[in-house]
Amino acid sequence: xxxxxxxxxQGQILTIIRNHGTITQKDLVHQLDMRPQSASERIxxxxxxxxxxxxxxxxDKRVMNIHLTNRGKIVAQQNxxxxxxxxxxxxH
Numbered sequence: 001x002x003x004x005x006x007x008x009x010q011g012q013i014l015t016i017i018r019n020h021g022t023i024t025q026k027d028l029v030h031q032l033d034m035r036p037q038s039a040s041e042r043i044x045x046x047x048x049x050x051x052x053x054x055x056x057x058x059x060d061k062r063v064m065n066i067h068l069t070n071r072g073k074i075v076a077q078q079n080x081x082x083x084x085x086x087x088x089x090x091x092h
Contacts, residue, residue: 010046013039017052017068018076025054025064051075 016031017023023031029039043066046052051072057063068076 010042010051013042013046014051014068014072014076017066018073022065022067024057025066028066046072 012032013028016028020027025040025043028043029036032039043052043054047054049071050069053067053069054064055067057065
């Protein structure tokens with residue numbers, strides 16, 4: 001599955017996580033600039049699709065770390081592969 005727009009919705013979340021490797025849920029919500037409830041719903045959907053996992057931090061059990069799964073890495077990479085093709089078509 002490819003996300004048509006990497007700057008919005010679930011595609012944006014995958015891109016942010018991929019760029020950070022591991023990110024806390026709090027930091028992700030801050031970067032998304034949206035209400036925590038809205039972000040949590042999108043995060044749950046990505047987790048249900050097995051694109052991400054959430055784990056409690058070893059250092060602080062109150063902190064939730066988010067990682068891409070192998071499946072999520074593939075989807076995030078496909079998004080990168082898709083973008084240059086579109087841009088290339090626009091320049092020719």
